[in-house]
Amino acid sequence: xFGTFFITGDPLILGAQVSIGLVSLAAIFIxxxxxxxxxxxxxWITTVDHKxxxxxxxxxxxxxxxxxxxxxxxxxxxxxxxxxxxxxAGHYNAIFTTHGVIMILFMAMPFMFGxxxxxxxxxxxxxxxxxxxLNSLSFWLFFIGAMLFNISFVIGGSPDAGWLAYPPLSELxxxxxxxxxxYIWGIQISGIGxxxxxINFVATILKMRAPGMKLMRMPMFxxxxxxxxxxxxxxxxxxxxxxxxxFLDRFLGAHFFTLDGGGNPMMYVNLIWMWGxxxxxxxxxxxxxxxxxxxxxxxxxxxxxxxxxxxxxMSISILSFFTWLHHFFTMGSGADVNAFFAxxxxxxxxxxxxxxxxxxxxxxxxxxxxxxxxxxxxxxxPCFVIGGMTGVMLAVAPADFQFHNSYFLIxxxxxxxxxxxxxxxxxxxxxxWPKMFGFKLDEKIGKWAFWFWNIGFYVCFMPQYAxxxxxxxxxxxxxxxxxxxxxxxxxxxxxxxxxxLGFLFxxxxxxxxxxxxxxxxxxxxxxxxxxxxxxxxPAPMYNFARLPQVSSQDEWWEEKERRAAGVPVEPAQPLExxxxxxxxxxxxxxxxFWFIFGFGLVWDWLWMAIPGFIGIVVTLFARSFSFDTDYYxxxxxxxxxxxxxxxxxx
Amino acid sequence: MRRYLRVLTPLLIMVMxxxxxxxxxxxxxxxxxxxxxxxxxxxxxxxxxxxxxxLVPVLIMTAVIVWxxxxxxxxxxxxxxxxHSTKLETLVWGVPTVIIIILAAFTIKYTYxxxxxxxxxxxxxxxxxEVTSLDWKWLxxxxxxxxxxxxxxxxxxxxxxxxxxxxxxxxxxxxxxxxGGQIYTMSGMAMTLYLQADEAGEYYGSGANFTGEDFSKMxxxxxxxxxxxxxxxxxxxxxxxxxxxxxxxxxxxxxGTSDEQSFSSFPKGLFQQIVMQYMNGSDMPMHHGNSExxxxxxxxxxMDMDGMDKDMDMGSSEHANH
Numbered sequence: 001x002f003g004t005f006f007i008t009g010d011p012l013i014l015g016a017q018v019s020i021g022l023v024s025l026a027a028i029f030i031x032x033x034x035x036x037x038x039x040x041x042x043x044w045i046t047t048v049d050h051k052x053x054x055x056x057x058x059x060x061x062x063x064x065x066x067x068x069x070x071x072x073x074x075x076x077x078x079x080x081x082x083x084x085x086x087x088x089a090g091h092y093n094a095i096f097t098t099h100g101v102i103m104i105l106f107m108a109m110p111f112m113f114g115x116x117x118x119x120x121x122x123x124x125x126x127x128x129x130x131x132x133x134l135n136s137l138s139f140w141l142f143f144i145g146a147m148l149f150n151i152s153f154v155i156g157g158s159p160d161a162g163w164l165a166y167p168p169l170s171e172l173x174x175x176x177x178x179x180x181x182x183y184i185w186g187i188q189i190s191g192i193g194x195x196x197x198x199i200n201f202v203a204t205i206l207k208m209r210a211p212g213m214k215l216m217r218m219p220m221f222x223x224x225x226x227x228x229x230x231x232x233x234x235x236x237x238x239x240x241x242x243x244x245x246x247f248l249d250r251f252l253g254a255h256f257f258t259l260d261g262g263g264n265p266m267m268y269v270n271l272i273w274m275w276g277x278x279x280x281x282x283x284x285x286x287x288x289x290x291x292x293x294x295x296x297x298x299x300x301x302x303x304x305x306x307x308x309x310x311x312x313x314m315s316i317s318i319l320s321f322f323t324w325l326h327h328f329f330t331m332g333s334g335a336d337v338n339a340f341f342a343x344x345x346x347x348x349x350x351x352x353x354x355x356x357x358x359x360x361x362x363x364x365x366x367x368x369x370x371x372x373x374x375x376x377x378x379x380x381x382p383c384f385v386i387g388g389m390t391g392v393m394l395a396v397a398p399a400d401f402q403f404h405n406s407y408f409l410i411x412x413x414x415x416x417x418x419x420x421x422x423x424x425x426x427x428x429x430x431x432x433w434p435k436m437f438g439f440k441l442d443e444k445i446g447k448w449a450f451w452f453w454n455i456g457f458y459v460c461f462m463p464q465y466a467x468x469x470x471x472x473x474x475x476x477x478x479x480x481x482x483x484x485x486x487x488x489x490x491x492x493x494x495x496x497x498x499x500x501l502g503f504l505f506x507x508x509x510x511x512x513x514x515x516x517x518x519x520x521x522x523x524x525x526x527x528x529x530x531x532x533x534x535x536x537x538p539a540p541m542y543n544f545a546r547l548p549q550v551s552s553q554d555e556w557w558e559e560k561e562r563r564a565a566g567v568p569v570e571p572a573q574p575l576e577x578x579x580x581x582x583x584x585x586x587x588x589x590x591x592x593f594w595f596i597f598g599f600g601l602v603w604d605w606l607w608m609a610i611p612g613f614i615g616i617v618v619t620l621f622a623r624s625f626s627f628d629t630d631y632y633x634x635x636x637x638x639x640x641x642x643x644x645x646x647x648x649x650x
Numbered sequence: 651m652r653r654y655l656r657v658l659t660p661l662l663i664m665v666m667x668x669x670x671x672x673x674x675x676x677x678x679x680x681x682x683x684x685x686x687x688x689x690x691x692x693x694x695x696x697x698x699x700x701x702x703x704x705l706v707p708v709l710i711m712t713a714v715i716v717w718x719x720x721x722x723x724x725x726x727x728x729x730x731x732x733x734h735s736t737k738l739e740t741l742v743w744g745v746p747t748v749i750i751i752i753l754a755a756f757t758i759k760y761t762y763x764x765x766x767x768x769x770x771x772x773x774x775x776x777x778x779x780e781v782t783s784l785d786w787k788w789l790x791x792x793x794x795x796x797x798x799x800x801x802x803x804x805x806x807x808x809x810x811x812x813x814x815x816x817x818x819x820x821x822x823x824x825x826x827x828x829x830g831g832q833i834y835t836m837s838g839m840a841m842t843l844y845l846q847a848d849e850a851g852e853y854y855g856s857g858a859n860f861t862g863e864d865f866s867k868m869x870x871x872x873x874x875x876x877x878x879x880x881x882x883x884x885x886x887x888x889x890x891x892x893x894x895x896x897x898x899x900x901x902x903x904x905x906g907t908s909d910e911q912s913f914s915s916f917p918k919g920l921f922q923q924i925v926m927q928y929m930n931g932s933d934m935p936m937h938h939g940n941s942e943x944x945x946x947x948x949x950x951x952x953m954d955m956d957g958m959d960k961d962m963d964m965g966s967s968e969h970a971n972h
Contacts (some may be wrong), residue, residue, distance in 0.1 A: 089863050162860050168837065169820040169862055259837045259928035265821060266836065299719065302733040308743075330823060331834045332841045335765040342761065343754045350746045353704065357742035360711055365729040369721045381712050389701040392750075396757045398764040399693045401831020402679045405823060405858040471678040471827040473858040476866040483854060484676035 005155060010091065017154045046583040048132035049541055053139050054117030055436055058429065060143055061111035067150065068107050069503055071099035076460075076496040079489050082481050092477035093160035094179065098153065100163025105187060106146040108283045108417070111425045113142070113197050115286065116225050118432050120201060122532035122539060123219045125210025125548040130203035132581040133629070134196050140591035141193030148598050149186025152179055156602070159183035162475070164272050165246070167257040167265040172250050178602055180250065185598035188243045191236055198232025201225055210531070212550035216310070219530040219553075220296075220303060223310055224289025227317040228282050234321065235278035242271040251604070266331065273324035281320035284416065285313060287424025288355055291377050294427055295359045297526050298374035299366025302554060305358040312351035312358075319348050329397045330404045338397040345395035349388060356385055371526065372446045376427035379454050383419030387412060390465065405475075408468025411461045418457055426453075426506075434525035438537045439517035445509040452502030460495025463488035521649050529557035536645035542578045542633055545642050575639060577632040584629070590619035678827035678854065683874075684846045685770060686830030693760050700753050704746060766833050767842035770810040776844070777805055780921040781815040783822035783835040783857060786864035787908040789899075791916050797887045798894050798920075800902065800911035803872040806880040807850045813843040816925045818903050820861035826872045828853045838928040840921075847874035867907045887912045894920075 006017070031037055044052060074095050078087045087095065117135070121128055129135050152158045159179035161170040168174050170183075205226045209218070218226075246268065248254040255261030257268040296303040303309065325333060325341035359381065368374065390412040394403050403409055434440050467488050472479065479485050523536040531548055532539070534556045552558045563569070593615030600609030682688045718726055762768075769776065782789040791798045805811050815824055817835040825832035829845040847853065857868035875883070894902075894913035899920060902908070917923070 089866070093860075093863065093865075161862070166821055166859075169860070174820055174862060259819075264838075300728075301730050304733050304735075305739055305742075306733065308739055328834070330832050331836070332766065332839075335762045339758045339761045342757050346750045346754055346757070350743065350750055353746040354742050356708060357738075360708070360715055361735075361738060363715050363719055365727050365732060366719050367721050367728055368716060368719050378712075378716055382709055385705060385708050385712075389705050392701055392753070393694065393697045396693060396697045396753065396760075398757070398760040398831070399690055399697060401764070401766070401833070402687075402690050402694065402827065404832060406679075466677070469677045469679045471825075471854055471856070473825070473856055475860040478866045480869075483678075 012087075012091075013154060020154060041585070042583065045588050046136075046585045048128070048136045048581045048583055050117045050121050050129050050132065050135060051436065051539060051541075053135055054114045056139060057110045057114030057117060057142075060146065061107050061114060061425075064102050064107040064110065064146060065503070068099050068102040069500060071095045071102065073496055073500055075099060076493040078477055079479075080493040081490075082479050082486060084478075087477065089477050090160060093162075093475070094153075094158035096475060097159050097161060097163055097165075097183075098149075101149065101159070101183065101187070102146075103417075104163070104279065104283070105190060106142075106149065108421055108425070109190075109194055110142055110146075111429075112228070112283055112286050113138070113194075115290070115425060115428045115432065116197070116201055116229075118436055119428075119532060120204060120222055120225050121208070122435070122535070122543060123222050123530050124205065124208060124213055125531045125544055125550065126204065126208040127543050127547075127578065128581065129200050130208055131200050133584055133587065133623070134200055136584065137587035137590060138193040138197040138200065140587045141196070141594060142190040144591040144595045145186050145188070145190025145193065145598075148189060148595055148602070149182055152182035152186070156182065164276060166272075167246070167249070167268050168259055170246065171258050173258070178604075181247075181602040181604075184243050184247045184250075185602055188240065188247075189594050189598050191239050191243070194232060195236040195240070198229040198236065201229040202233060205229070210544075210548045210550050213555075216307070217550055217553050217555070219289075220292035220306070220309055220313075221286070221289035221530075223313055224285045224287075224292070227313045228285040231278050231282045231285070231317045231320060235275045235282065238271060239275040239279075242268065242275065245271075247601075251601070269328055269331070270324070273327045274321070277324040277327065278320045280413075280417070281316060283421045284424075285317065287380075287421050287428075288313065290424050290428040290431065291359060291380060292355075292362075293530065294373045294377045294431055295362045296554075297431075297528055298369045298371065298377075299363045300369075300527070301362055301366040303358070304361035304364075305354075306553065308354055309358055312354050315351050316348055319344060319351075323348065326395055326397070326400070328404075329400045342395050342397040342400075346392055349392050349395075352388060356381060356388075371430075372441065372443060372450070373427045373431035373526070375447070375450050376423045376430065379450070380419055380423040380427070383415060383423065383454075383457070387415030387419050391416060403468060405473050406468035407464040407472045407474060410474050411464035411468060414461050414464075415457075418461075423453075431526070432532075434520045435523075435532055435537050435539065439513065439520050440525060442509050442513045442516070445505055445512055449502045449505035449509055452498055452505055454502075456495050456498030456500075456502055458495070459498060460492050463492045463495075467492070519648075523645075523649065524556075529554040531556055534559065536649065540641050540645065542580060542638065545575060545578075545638050546573050575635045575642075577634055578638060579630060579632055582629050582631055584623075584626075586619050586623050586626075590616060593619060682828055682830070683851060683853065684829040684848050686764060686845055687828055689760065689764055690831055693756065696756055697753060700749055703749060764831075766831070766844065768844065769812070770844045770846050772810045772846070774809040776810040776812040778812045778814065779803065779805065781813050781824055781835060782921065782924055783815075783817040783820075783824070783861070783868070784903050785819050785861060785905045786868050787902070787906075788824075788857070788868060788870050789902060791921055792884075793921070795884045795888075796915050797884060797891070798913040798916040799887075800908050801868075801870045802910040802912070803855065803870060804880060804883055805847070805872075805874060806877045807847045807874040809877075810844055810846045813845065814921065815841040815843060816921065818924050818927075821859055822861050822868065823858035824855070825858040826853050826855040829872070832858050834859060838925060840925050847872075850874050850876060863905070864907050871910075888914045890914070896920075 031040060044056065047053065074087060075092070078084055078092055117129070157177050157179045159165065159175070159182060161175050161180060165180065165183060170180050205218070205222055245254070245256040249256050249258055249263070255263035257263050257265050259265070292303055292309060322344045323341060325337060326345045329338050329341070390408070394400050394409060394412055430441055430446065467485055470483060470485060472483070472485050520537055524533040525537065526533070534548065535544060548555065593612050595612075597609050597612030597616060600606065600612055679694070680691055682691050778793055780791040780793060782791070788801050789798065790800070790803050813824065815833060815835045816839060817837045819837060821837070822835045823832045824835055824843065826845065829847055833841050833843045835841065851874055853872040853874065855870045855872045857865060861868070891912040891914040894916040896917045899917065
């Protein structure tokens with residue numbers, strides 16, 4: 001039974017095993033040495049505070065960006081020279097599979113949820129999300145799912161059937177190992193967390209807005225979160241069901257997607273893209289929101305075409321459900337079907353294009369400040385527009401017969417995902433960093449990181465468009481030199497490493513800024529426009545001592561103008577005790593049981609899965625019957641904390 | 651910082667330009683040798699030009715606006731409250747919509763023209779080649795000539811080739827970039843793809859959909875030759891190559907790579923059997939859009955090839971109209 005438990009024999013994996021062991025030991029030692037276990041438990045693991053959960057999400061995302069990035073560099077190293085014996089075929093296949101899954105599901109998604117958590121309640125003037133306990137559970141389900149997926153690298157073997165695992169390759173007949181089980185359960189468990197988060201933010205935005213904040217007064221980021229969360233609510237159930245069906249195929253010999261017994265792999269391909277295509281809009285819409293907030297803040301101008309922007313966001317969210325087939329025009333669905341999906345796909349370019357124009361018009365006649373969040377936004381615009389245009393070219397169904405699965409496609413989606421999503425989330429991270437921690441990240445090191453990322457990006461991916469036109473298909477681990485692919489592959493690899501340097505600069509930037517920073521005392525680090533900038537940084541645990549009264553878009557900006565104009569300030573309402581949720585250890589404990597359950601099913605060990613499942617049920621009951629879940633912060637404490645913040649600001 | 655960049659950026663651009671120019675003529679997709687590939691190349695150019703109509707102005711606008719309205723340029727206007735202009739809004743919704751409508755019109759026309767199962771108009775009768783993707787090699791069977799090859803295709807130039815495609819196990823995609831776009835090969839289904847080479851030459855072909863371990867070894871040569879050479883080659887294969895038996899096929903279908911091979915004969919109806927082998931328990935084969943499966947006779951071994959082709963063509967035209 002344990003013969004295949006640990007992966008042995010590969011020096012790279014052995015090195016990883018040793019370093020994972022050492023790092024874990026070091027972490028345990030440090031926490032014990034500094035006597036931080038209690039702090040870790042009460043302040044972080046059991047927290048239901050959206051701001052702390054957001055920070056944990058982003059920390060996990062950066063960790064996963066590192067893992068996915070190392071995968072990327074290994075891929076590019078293997079492709080730098082033809083017939084390189086750096087990674088053998090099986091290992092290479094595992095690495096591009098984990099690279100894709102990790103970057104989308106365990107890097108982009110948590111980064112996005114982290115930003116949701118940090119900014120949304122503050123932007124709408126709420127004291128927390130609608131369901132703080134569920135929020136904590138979502139985080140821990142995501143985290144444990146990610147860990148389950150990641151340990152497959154050293155225990156049992158990684159999945160190697162591609163990031164979307166088409167059957168029959170991903171069925172028992174094509175992938176008899178257990179890597180595919182890790183894939184199913186890693187995604188399944190974290191997917192439940194994502195779905196819950198989507199529901200949570202829809203409820204938060206619809207029900208928790210401060211008095212006076214009508215829908216059409218919400219900051220654009222909040223709108224984009226609403227669009228994205230609604231998309232999650234409709235898309236993620238499809239993923240859950242698809243993964244469950246694939247699991248039943250593998251575990252119980254069902255015939256949903258197998259070749260025998262009436263199964264049909266094409267059904268899987270349809271289902272997975274019915275989730276998969278909305279998924280890319282789920283991650284890009286919040287980036288659009290971030291850019292919208294940033295352009296108006298850093299150009300010191302009202303956002304151009306607010307209504308248009310809202311309409312564009314919502315229509316993209318709906319249209320994203322009608323384009324999935326463009327991922328397999330070449331599957332022979334016939335001209336009618338292909339023409340329909342080609343056109344729905346192109347139509348999405350219209351609202352997306354409108355957003356780009358509106359950002360440009362916001363900058364027009366503004367006073368543009370080039371701080372880090374704005375730099376990333378400016379880099380995003382040309383990058384995303386080029387990526388979007390190649391996307392339109394891919395949408396032209398008959399032409400896609402020549403692009404499909406080639407490096408042209410690879411270059412396209414990396415351009416929209418890095419140039420759009422990653423740049424967007426970086427911009428958001430730099431933008432809200434002072435709100436999270438009370439200081440800005442170092443500008444100078446940040447500029448180095450910025451240029452390395454940007455130059456690296458173009459050097460890495462522009463050659464890949466050319467490689468696609470030269471006939472190079474994705475997922476090759478080897479190629480011959482006679483097709484002339486060699487020079488461009490070398491260039492591309494160099495570019496990837498330049499981006500890697502950019503990442504290292506960012507880590508250095510964070511470490512450096514933690515030690516050398518100027519405290520940002522005003523709470524309004526960028527002369528902001530929305531409500532999150534009206535409170536101290538970092539925000540007190542209750543966010544707003546008094547719930548704000550909202551009378552316009554850009555409420556905080558207008559408030560500052562009113563103050564400057566000497567409009568008499570209304571007398572402040574008396575403070576009241578603030579109702580808050582209590583911390584809970586149950587989400588963390590529940591996620592441990594989910595891990596046990598998932599790990600048991602991965603190995604087909606029912607003796608492990610059944611107790612895990614019982615544990616999950618027990619934690620559900622434990623939560624249902626715990627009534628002591630909230631408390632009030634007394635007025636005195638609120639007053640003390642507000643006065644301290646006020647003193648700090650002076 | 652800026653100093654380094656000023657040196658670095660042009661340097662990188664120059665290096666890239668040299669690299670790119672060094673390999674012109676290798677852009678297989680843009681250098682097609684058959685009617686399908688040519689239409690697809692035209693369409694790529696049309697869509698690229700239409701996209702550029704938006705792309706170029708946006709890039710210029712971005713550069714100009716970002717530079718002109720920088721914070722320390724106090725000479726230009728600052729209008730912090732300007733947030734709406736019906737004229738501009740109409741323009742930014744209108745212009746992209748018009749471009750997309752034009753592109754959509756081209757797309758629809760070409761989608762129907764280039765439907766892979768649609769026959770290429772020609773005075774010549776098409777040559778039929780059956781393609782089976784295996785783990786990890788390609789099996790090509792020539793039903794009319796009765797020969798078979800592995801990882802190697804030969805066909806006459808100037809004649810439409812009708813490929814019937816399927817897979818045994820994992821899903822692959824059959825792609826000869828210089829002749830035209832690809833189509834998936836899927837178990838339990840038979841797809842149809844018409845291609846044609848207008849000039850003789852040895853074309854690069856590959857599998858374009860990941861199928862596991864040795865997927866990258868599934869490249870093959872597609873050799874378009876004159877009619878005489880083609881006939882001579884068929885005769886040569888018939889006289890000098892070994893037979894492919896059913897056992898031989900099962901051996902070939904096992905996981906593993908293969909060199910180029912040729913066979914003087916193959917079991918009658920092999921392709922239909924490969925398609926139908928997963929259909930136990932159901933009488934009807936899979937139907938999927940325009941791709942027609944191999945008919946519904948239970949006894950596939952005795953299947954009449956001409957009848958099948960007729961079925962297929964009728965099926966295609968019916969499907970194209972519904």
